[in-house]
Structures are given as C-alpha cells and as structure tokens.
Amino acid sequence: MSTQPATATSSTEGEPSALSLSIDEEAKHSVIGEVPAESVMETFHLNVFYGDFHAVHDVNLTFGKNEITALIGPSGCGKSTVLRCLNRMNDLVPGARVEGEINYHGQNIYGPKVDPIAVRQHIGMVFQKPNPFPKSIYDNIAYGPRVIGMKVDNMDDLVEEALRGAALWDEVKDKLKQSAYGLSGGQQQRLCIARTIATKPDVILMDEPCSALDPIATAKIEDLMLQMRKDFTIIIVTHNMQQAARVSDRTAFFTAKPDETTGNRTGLLVEFDRTKQLFSNPADKRTEDYISGRFG
Amino acid sequence: MSTATTTARAVTTSTIATGKSKDRNLASLIFLGVLWFSLFFGVVVLLALIIDTAIEGSGRFDHYLFTDYEKSIAHEQAQKFSELRGIPVEDLSNHFTGFRGGILGSLWLMITTALLAIPLGIAAATYLEEFADSSTWYNRMIEVNLQNLAAVPSIIYGMLAAAIMGLMGFQFKGIVIGGAIALALLILPVVIITTREALRAVPQDIRQGSLALGATVWQTTRRQTLPSAIPGIATGTILGLSRAIGEAAPLIMVGLAAVQWDPTGFTSKVEALPMQIFRMASSPQEAVQEAASAGIIVLLAMILGMNAIAIIIRNKFQRSW
Amino acid sequence: MTVVKEPGPPLGAGPAPVLTARSRPGETVIKALLRTAALLSVAITIGIILAVLQPAIDFFRQVPLSDFLAMSDPAESGELKPAVLPLLWGTALTTIVALLVAVPIGLAAAMYLSEYASKRARKWLKPTVELLAGVPSVVYGFFALSFVTPTLLNDILQLKVSLTNSLAAGLVLGVMIIPTIASLSEDSFSAVPMALRQGSLAMGANRMQTTVRVVLPAALSGVAAAVVLGLSRAVGETMIVALAGGSAKSTSVDPTEGHQTMTAFIAQTAAGENPPGSAEYNMLFAVALLLFVITFVMNMISIRIVRRFRQAY
Ligand SMILES: Nc1ncnc2c1ncn2[C@@H]1O[C@H](COP(=O)(O)OP(=O)(O)OP(=O)(O)O)[C@@H](O)[C@H]1O
Ligand SMILES: [Mg+2]
Numbered sequence: 001m002s003t004q005p006a007t008a009t010s011s012t013e014g015e016p017s018a019l020s021l022s023i024d025e026e027a028k029h030s031v032i033g034e035v036p037a038e039s040v041m042e043t044f045h046l047n048v049f050y051g052d053f054h055a056v057h058d059v060n061l062t063f064g065k066n067e068i069t070a071l072i073g074p075s076g077c078g079k080s081t082v083l084r085c086l087n088r089m090n091d092l093v094p095g096a097r098v099e100g101e102i103n104y105h106g107q108n109i110y111g112p113k114v115d116p117i118a119v120r121q122h123i124g125m126v127f128q129k130p131n132p133f134p135k136s137i138y139d140n141i142a143y144g145p146r147v148i149g150m151k152v153d154n155m156d157d158l159v160e161e162a163l164r165g166a167a168l169w170d171e172v173k174d175k176l177k178q179s180a181y182g183l184s185g186g187q188q189q190r191l192c193i194a195r196t197i198a199t200k201p202d203v204i205l206m207d208e209p210c211s212a213l214d215p216i217a218t219a220k221i222e223d224l225m226l227q228m229r230k231d232f233t234i235i236i237v238t239h240n241m242q243q244a245a246r247v248s249d250r251t252a253f254f255t256a257k258p259d260e261t262t263g264n265r266t267g268l269l270v271e272f273d274r275t276k277q278l279f280s281n282p283a284d285k286r287t288e289d290y291i292s293g294r295f296g
Numbered sequence: 297m298s299t300a301t302t303t304a305r306a307v308t309t310s311t312i313a314t315g316k317s318k319d320r321n322l323a324s325l326i327f328l329g330v331l332w333f334s335l336f337f338g339v340v341v342l343l344a345l346i347i348d349t350a351i352e353g354s355g356r357f358d359h360y361l362f363t364d365y366e367k368s369i370a371h372e373q374a375q376k377f378s379e380l381r382g383i384p385v386e387d388l389s390n391h392f393t394g395f396r397g398g399i400l401g402s403l404w405l406m407i408t409t410a411l412l413a414i415p416l417g418i419a420a421a422t423y424l425e426e427f428a429d430s431s432t433w434y435n436r437m438i439e440v441n442l443q444n445l446a447a448v449p450s451i452i453y454g455m456l457a458a459a460i461m462g463l464m465g466f467q468f469k470g471i472v473i474g475g476a477i478a479l480a481l482l483i484l485p486v487v488i489i490t491t492r493e494a495l496r497a498v499p500q501d502i503r504q505g506s507l508a509l510g511a512t513v514w515q516t517t518r519r520q521t522l523p524s525a526i527p528g529i530a531t532g533t534i535l536g537l538s539r540a541i542g543e544a545a546p547l548i549m550v551g552l553a554a555v556q557w558d559p560t561g562f563t564s565k566v567e568a569l570p571m572q573i574f575r576m577a578s579s580p581q582e583a584v585q586e587a588a589s590a591g592i593i594v595l596l597a598m599i600l601g602m603n604a605i606a607i608i609i610r611n612k613f614q615r616s617w
Numbered sequence: 618m619t620v621v622k623e624p625g626p627p628l629g630a631g632p633a634p635v636l637t638a639r640s641r642p643g644e645t646v647i648k649a650l651l652r653t654a655a656l657l658s659v660a661i662t663i664g665i666i667l668a669v670l671q672p673a674i675d676f677f678r679q680v681p682l683s684d685f686l687a688m689s690d691p692a693e694s695g696e697l698k699p700a701v702l703p704l705l706w707g708t709a710l711t712t713i714v715a716l717l718v719a720v721p722i723g724l725a726a727a728m729y730l731s732e733y734a735s736k737r738a739r740k741w742l743k744p745t746v747e748l749l750a751g752v753p754s755v756v757y758g759f760f761a762l763s764f765v766t767p768t769l770l771n772d773i774l775q776l777k778v779s780l781t782n783s784l785a786a787g788l789v790l791g792v793m794i795i796p797t798i799a800s801l802s803e804d805s806f807s808a809v810p811m812a813l814r815q816g817s818l819a820m821g822a823n824r825m826q827t828t829v830r831v832v833l834p835a836a837l838s839g840v841a842a843a844v845v846l847g848l849s850r851a852v853g854e855t856m857i858v859a860l861a862g863g864s865a866k867s868t869s870v871d872p873t874e875g876h877q878t879m880t881a882f883i884a885q886t887a888a889g890e891n892p893p894g895s896a897e898y899n900m901l902f903a904v905a906l907l908l909f910v911i912t913f914v915m916n917m918i919s920i921r922i923v924r925r926f927r928q929a930y
Contacts, residue, residue: 118638120507423652428655455901484661
C-alpha cells in the first residue's frame with residue numbers, strides 16, 4: 001500500500017562519460033542547431049525548482065513563429081515543467097520557483113510588471129487529459145472570450161469559427177447546447193483546442209494532447225495541428241517520437257541527470273535542432289539512443 | 297523442522313482454500329455477534345425512542361398541536377371541552393397547548409440563520425480553498441481555529457450571541473435576530489467545513505482549464521468551481537441547518553421565552569420548537585408531557601424532511617467526476 | 618557548437634502585446650471580502666473569550682477563588698452557591714458513564730464497518746450509525762427522563778434511581794456520541810496499511826485476531842483522538858443533563874442520584890432571574906470559561922493526535 005517516493009531511479013543513465021561532468025558543464029554541452037529566423041518566444045538560462053528540488057537546469061530555447069516545436073525526452077526530465085513556465089501556469093504550483101528569463105516578443109514574462117493573467121491570454125494551453133468544463137459545448141467555447149472581456153460582435157460566429165478551426169464543427173453543430181461531457185475523448189480534446197483558439201491566442205502549448213486518445217483521434221489532432229500552424233505558434237510535449245517526427249518543425253530533446261548525492265533527477269536540454277536534422281543525424285549520442293529506442 | 301514448515305504451509309493453504317474456515321470458531325462468532333449488536337444498537341435505541349415518544353404523544357396528534365400557542369385556548373372552547381371531557385376549565389389549557397409559536401418561530405429562526413451563515417460560510421470557505429496560501433502561518437491558524445470552533449459547546453455560542461445582541465443595543469434578546477445569531481455562529485464552522493470539502497471535490501483540471509484561458513482566480517471560482525460545487529454545498533448546508541433547528545442550549549442563553557403570537561419580522565419576540573419541548577418536558581403534568589412527546593415527533597419529522605432533501609440533492613445532482 | 622543567445626529583442630519583428638498588469642479593482646475587493654469572512658472565524662473565537670472573560674473576571678472580584686474551587690458551598694452563602702468542584706464532578710461522572718457506553722459500542726461498530734463490511738454494505742451501514750447524531754439533544758433528554766429512568770432503570774432493571782440521575786443522562790449521552798467515536802475510529806482503522814493485515818492472516822491468524830491484535834493497536838492513536846473528541850462532546854452537551862441529570866450539586870459517587878453538571882448549571886441558572894452584574898449571574902461565565910478551556914484543551918489534544926497519525930501512514 002505504501003507509495004514509493006517519486007524520485008525512484010528506475011532507469012539508468014546511458015552514457016558513462018556524461019556522469020563525470022557536473023551539471024553546469026553538461027548544460028554548456030547542449031547542442032543548439034539551427035535556430036528559427038523569426039522567433040516568438042525564447043528561454044534564457046531557465047531554471048525551475050520545486051521547493052529545494054532542482055527540476056530543470058539552464059534551458060535555452062527559441063520557438064519559431066508559425067512553427068511547431070516538439071519537446072521530447074524520458075519521463076520526469078521536465079518537459080511539462082518547461083511548458084508550464086511558458087504561460088506561467090507554474091505560478092499555481094505551491095513551492096515552484098523560476099529563474100532565468102522567458103522572453104515573449106521581447107518582454108520577459110517573469111518581469112516584475114507582468115500580469116500572469118495577461119500572459120495566459122496570449123499563450124494558451126491544452127492539457128494531457130481532455131478537461132472540458134461541465135457546461136454545454138457552446139458555453140465551453142464562449143467562456144474564454146467572455147471572461148477575458150474580448151470584444152465579440154457575434155458570439156455564435158465566433159463559436160462556429162473556433163469549432164471549425166478545431167475541425168469539430170460538423171460533428172457538433174446540431175448539439176451545441178448539449179453537455180460537453182457527452183462527447184468522445186477525442187472530440188473533447190478538440191473542444192479544448194477550440195476553446196483555446198476562441199480567445200485568439202498567439203502561442204498554443206500542448207502537453208501530450210494525444211496520450212489519452214486512440215490512433216484515429218490522434219491522427220485527427222495531428223492533422224489539425226498542421227492546419228493550425230499557419231495561424232499559431234505551437235509548442236507540444238509528446239512521448240510519441242513518430243508524432244514529433246510527423247508534425248514538428250523543430251525538436252528539443254531533454255534528459256534527466258541524477259545528482260550523485262541526493263539521487264534527484266534534474267532535467268536538462270541535450271539537443272535542439274530542426275526535426276529532420278535531429279532525427280536523421282543526431283549530434284549527441286544520448287539523442288541517438290533515445291530516438292532509436294535504446295533508452296527511455 | 298521441515299515437517300513443521302510443511303504443516304504451516306499446509307495450514308495456510310487450507311485456510312486460503314476454504315476461505316473463512318478459521319473465522320467459524322466460537323470465539324470468532326461471538327465477536328462478530330458483538331460487532332453486529334454494536335452496529336445496530338443505535339438503530340434499536342432510535343426505534344425505542346421514536347416508538348415510545350409516538351405512543352406517549354399519540355393522544356395529541358390533533359390540529360391544536362399546530363394551531364394553538366403554548367397553553368392557549370379560547371374561553372368559549374374551553375367551556376365546551378370542559379363539559380365534553382369532564383376536565384376542570386383551569387386544567388384545560390394544558391390539554392390544548394400547542395406548538396404554533398415554536399414551529400413558526402423555528403422556521404423564522406432557520407431562514408434567518410441560513411441568511412446569516414450561508415453567505416459568510418461560503419465566502420470563508422472559498423477564501424480558504426481558492427485564494428489562501430495554506431503554507432502561511434495565519435492561514436494555518438484559521439484552519440486550526442475552525443476545527444476548534446466546530447467543537448465549542450453550543451451553549452457557549454449562546455453566550456456570545458447574547459453579548460453581541462447587547463453590543464447591538466437590544467435590551468430584550470429573545471427575538472428572531474438574537475436566536476439566529478446564536479444558531480448561525482453554531483453552524484458556521486459546519487458550513488465552512490462542508491463547503492470546503494465540496495470545493496475540494498471539484499477537479500483541479502477544471503480550474504487549470506479556466507486559468508489557462510486567461511481567467512482570473514475569482515472568475516474561475518465564480519463561474520466554474522462554485523457552480524460545480526453547489527450540490528455538495530447545498531447538502532452540507534441543509535444538514536447544518538437541520539442541526540440548528542434542533543438546538544435549544546444556545547437559545548436558552550439568548551433568553552427565548554413562550555410567546556402568544558406569530559413572529560412578523562427579524563425583531564419579533566420569538567419561540568423555538570426545541571425550547572418549547574425543553575420547558576414542557578420537565579413539567580410534572582401528564583397533559584404537558586403528552587404534548588411534549590407530540591412536539592418531539594413534529595421536530596423529528598422536520599429534521600427528517602430536511603435530511604431527505606439533502607440526500608435527494610446529493611443523489612440527484614452530485615457529479616462523480 | 619554551443620550557441621546561447623543573450624536576452625535581447627526578438628529575432629523576428631512581431632507585434633508587441635501588452636503584458637503589464639491591469640488593475641482589477643473588483644478582484645481585489647472580492648478577495649478582501651472573502652478574507653474578511655475567513656477572518657471572522659478568528660473573531661468568533663476572540664469574541665467568545667471576551668464575552669465570557671469579562672463577567673468571569675468580575676465574578677472573581679466578587680467571590681474569592683477558594684470559594685469557587687471548593688467541594689461545597691459555604692454555609693452562609695444564601696442565593697449564591699459558588700463551589701464549582703461539585704459541578705466538575707457531576708460532569709465527570711456523567712461523562713464516564715457516557716464513555717462506558719460509547720467507547721465499546723463505537724469501536725465495535727467501527728471495527729465491523731472497516732474490517733468486515735463490504736464496500737456496498739458500508740455505504741448503507743455508515744449512515745445508519747450516523748443517524749444517531751441527527752437527533753436533537755433535547756429529544757435525547759426527554760427520552761432519558763421519560764423512558765430510560767422510569768421504564769428501563771426503574772421497572773425493567775429494578776434499580777432505585779432518583780427522578781433525575783447521572784446514570785440515565787450518561788447512558789443517553791453515550792448513545793449520542795457513538796457516531797463521533799465510530800466515525801473517527803473507522804477512519805483510523807481504514808488507514809492501517811493492508812500489508813499489516815495480510816501479514817497477520819498469512820501467519821494463520823483469523824480475522825478476529827487480526828482485527829483485535831493487529832489493526833486495533835496500529836490504529837490506537839486515531840482511536841484515542843476519537844475518544845478525546847467524543848469526551849469533549851460529552852462534556853459540552855447541555856440539554857440531556859439539564860433535563861435528566863439533576864439540578865442539585867452532589868459529590869456522591871452514586872450515579873443513580875442526580876448530579877448537576879457544569880452545562881446544566883449554566884442552562885438552569887440562565888433560565889432563572891438573576892440580574893446582570895450580580896455574582897450569581899457572573900458565576901455563569903466563570904463556569905462557562907472553565908468549560909471552554911476544558912473543551913479547547915481536549916480539542917487541541919485530539920487535533921494533535923490526528924495530525925500525528927496522519928503523518929505515520
Ligand atoms: N508540482 C510538483 N511538485 C514537485 N515536483 C514536481 C511537480 N511537478 C513535477 N515535479 C517533478 O519535476 C520533475 C519534472 O517533472 P515533469 O512533470 O516536468 O516531467 P515530464 O518530463 O513532463 O515527465 P512526463 O513525461 O512523465 O510527463 C519530476 O521529477 C517531477 O517529479
Ligand atoms: Mg509531463
């Protein structure tokens with residue numbers, strides 16, 4: 001009945017030589033390939049702590065405009081943690097602390113005068129488990145624009161636009177007033193995407209959006225992401241390497257390095273490059289091992 | 297040595313195979329019997345209580361029970377009944393004493409208590425669940441304080457209510473607002489604790505979904521969390537009110553006394569059903585005892601009704617996320 | 618190979634959205650209101666202390682402490698009967714009787730619910746036990762007065778009890794606190810790890826032995842918290858003892874006699890006509906202060922124990 005501590009070291013590190021480096025040296029060895037020409041967000045020396053636990057160490061990333069960036073890596077390496085920092089959802093985790101900078105169009109979203117609520121209005125998020133509100137489909141979509149005080153001429157049009165944008169309109173147009181809980185898992189997840197689109201964000205963060213879905217629903221969402229790319233910048237966490245290869249323009253590979261004394265596993269960025277480059281010709285041995293399925 | 301091991305293993309295996317064989321010996325059965333007895337002891341006592349009271353009060357299930365004030369009967373009626381039943385006129389008022397004052401008073405008290413305790417309780421619970429950082433010392437102090445308040449003797453709440461009424465400048469405190477303050481103070485911790493449980497049952501996903509859209513914490517609370525928690529809050533609050541309606545001790549301290557009229561406002565002098573029962577219960581007169589028994593059945597019926605409403609709300613609306 | 622761009626303007630020229638904090642006066646006001654409501658619970662505690670303390674202090678100015686902490690009232694005291702120890706004894710005696718009923722029955726019911734009942738049965742049986750908590754105490758008091766004393770104790774058990782007595786009041790009080798003890802004990806039984814039970818069963822113990830020798834000791838601190846909380850309920854309960862426990866001070870050890878308790882004293886004296894400010898009136902508050910302190914200490918003990926056993930598992 002007793003639960004194991006979350007920091008159990010079940011998997012072992014692949015490369016022995018990496019263990020001899022300190023984490024600071026290691027982070028300097030991140031391989032940063034071709035960075036996007038036009039960026040929307042950048043992280044600078046991003047470090048995240050949960051209480052005393054150093055969860056993510058010195059991450060430097062650049063997210064390209066109208067690109068899909070995939071974050072991959074073994075479980076517990078801090079992908080979700082990095083993603084939650086990008087729209088300040090980590091503010092809601094008690095004890096979470098962020099160091100470094102995250103620049104969004106040149107403004108540090110962790111700057112002193114920044115309002116996290118305003119940040120989230122520009123940078124939306126879709127979660128791993130579909131989480132529609134216990135309301136009608138229509139109200140699920142209309143909720144966001146209403147609460148953020150968007151000027152909307154015709155809410156019906158906006159709802160339709162958002163549902164079309166999430167490739168859901170044809171399936172639900174006759175039951176807009178019905179509860180969102182009656183939809184299938186895949187439909188619920190597309191509803192959550194539609195709800196995010198409705199507030200017209202700039203960037204959309206997705207944390208393993210397909211992990212609770214079957215292959216057909218997954219394929220639909222992948223198609224949808226490729227369509228959405230022309231309007232939004234998308235950052236997606238995924239455990240599915242084929243998915244990263246299929247949809248993303250750029251990929252960042254993270255790993256977790258255990259501390260010799262405490263055994264705590266701190267996440268760090270190993271390699272960041274164009275997806276094609278990273279998958280066909282990885283520069284780091286650990287990336288190669290991971291994408292070829294030898295580790296993780 | 298090896299034989300012993302084998303036997304032990306054989307025993308274990310046989311126990312597992314035959315399931316409950318080891319639970320079938322005399323001691324175990326007696327033990328189980330004791331457990332069963334304890335489980336149903338309460339029901340037996342409750343049945344005895346209800347049956348005994350119902351029999352004792354059976355003579356008084358007439359409309360005077362609801363229409364008459366304590367010891368009130370119109371003079372011409374009294375004459376008629378006196379002849380009819382052969383009871384001296386001066387004794388008669390006891391035979392026709394009723395709970396009109398108590399029933400109406402308790403309803404007034406309950407509604408006023410609800411008006412005071414529900415908004416305050418929900419507000420406090422909302423702050424503690426949705427806004428407060430539970431790691432700070434003063435929020436932890438509020439938590440411990442609430443647990444303590446939930447166990448303060450009810451009669452002490454009556455003393456506080458009397459003091460508050462004094463501060464508000466009321467000379468006579470046995471009025472609707474005085475009783476309601478006492479009862480509201482009493483059930484406030486219950487309302488807060490059950491509301492917090494209801495809020496906690498709303499999944500974190502819902503809040504995150506709302507906040508990720510750029511909603512504020514209050515918008516999220518008001519438009520997502522609180523509406524989702526309403527069935528739980530309603531159930532807990534009704535149960536709290538059903539406790540308030542049966543309480544007499546705090547009302548004694550406020551000084552509720554018998555009345556011969558219906559309450560008309562928050563400052564009306566008021567009576568409560570359990571207070572009436574308390575006064576009548578210690579009376580030596582048979583007729584008054586009989587009326588008290590009937591009054592208890594009325595009170596129990598009111599409480600049962602409120603509990604039934606709470607259960608219906610829970611079964612009908614509660615979402616099992 | 619390492620390229621770390623230092624913070625600076627974005628690589629591509631994009632629109633610069635406004636992220637600066639908007640002032641949300643509504644949000645601030647509402648948060649302040651909600652916090653005020655939460656702080657009110659602290660104000661209530663302070664209010665209780667102030668409401669009780671002031672008249673109690675006045676009482677101790679009027680009456681020497683030695684008269685208050687005495688086993689019997691001074692002979693020439695007249696209306697004022699300042700001795701509190703008989704009241705404390707009345708409360709203790711009634712509470713002991715109540716615990717003798719409630720602890721075994723509450724524990725046994727909790728054992729059945731946690732160790733024997735199926736999940737479905739528990740869903741029905743638990744509310745059955747908790748029904749007892751929904752009955753108003755004035756109803757219990759009437760039951761003690763009109764059934765337990767004359768019918769059960771006098772007629773059936775042939776005990777020579779007085780009209781009001783601590784035995785009847787204590788028995789009924791015990792019934793009232795069964796749900797408190799059963800429900801908290803059940804929580805602590807259920808918190809005992811399954812592995813302990815399985816270990817015991819695997820050694821060949823049967824369910825009764827496992828329940829009594831393994832589960833009960835493992836849950837003992839939780840049970841202690843339950844008993845302390847039940848005790849505090851019993852000490853603070855008013856209506857049962859006011860109706861059925863007696864209205865005269867007594868230091869006799871015989872529960873078949875009446876004993877006035879602290880709460881009964883408060884209720885019975887408050888119903889009388891003592892002018893505010895008189896020593897008789899102020900004594901109410903001195904007794905209430907003692908009552909508040911006793912229950913407060915017991916609650917704190919119970920909270921402490923619960924917190925410790927929550928940490929253990
Ligand atoms: N709220 C939290 N409090 C404390 N530690 C946390 C919290 N959330 C995550 N962590 C820890 O931070 C580390 C990184 O977690 P994170 O969820 O970011 O990993 P992940 O890469 O997303 O893993 P997965 O692939 O399993 O989702 C883990 O060791 C985790 O235990
Ligand atoms: Mg994750």
